[in-house]
Amino acid sequence: MLRLRYGHRQAMVAAAIRALPNEGCGLLVGRADEVVEIVPSPNVADSARVYEIDPRVLLRTFRDVETRGLEVIGVFHSHTHSAAYPSPTDVAQAPDPSWHYVLVSLAEKESDVRSFRILNGTITEEDLALDHDQGHGSPDRR
Template sequence: MLTIDQATYDAIVAHARKDHPDEACGVVAGPEGSDRPSRFVPMLNAAMSPTFYEFDSGDLFRLYREMDERDEEPVVIYHSHTATQAYPSRTDIDLAQEPNAHYVLVSTRDGADRASYDGPVEFRSYRIIDGAVTEEEVKIVADYTEPGDN
């Protein structure tokens, strides 16, 4: 299960809406081994495409170096789908290289005919390990101090 705070959820959704009709992408880092997404890092979709996302290799290198220095890891890797459901494509599955990460997809497909999107979204999370996709529950909390949180 992915437990995510409301502010981070809202930031991911806002990024997907802002970049629509292109796919948005980014990372939410967290302390190593914590499984707690805490530092939202929106990234530029270097592909600038409505059907594909690609992290800029220099930006991604800097982010991983920074996470190493801060004893963090990518807890959530997210991107949006602008014309399809929030389910990993074959390309998404092939690119998934972080077995401990939650892969979040946000679909803004209901706004596919508009240059910007502010309507409802589909927000889903998956574990992708060795090509196997498993959907998981998403629990949104006000903050990480609620009883029973990670």
């Protein structure tokens, strides 16, 4: 399960929309299964079909999290015209089996955000636990 605040979900969708017509992307910073911060990145692949996190953002974020006792726990990117599901390219290039891989689809009118684990080429979807920013009760699970 990946736990995040509603604002984190909105930040990922906003980054995906800002990047249009290209794919948007960024890093998930936090602890284990809990997102603390979303770090949007320019898509240096500059493409509607592929993405690559800016190497400068990557280095800066890894250094920053170390000093704060946090970790990079995953990555998000958008699919502009296809479902929120990892593509063969996503699976082949998934760098870290411990990461959460979040997909944002803008293919439909309503954005779709889903999270996956990718281990040895096998994709497993995981629940998203959305904590509302105002602290209303238990997290929504989907």
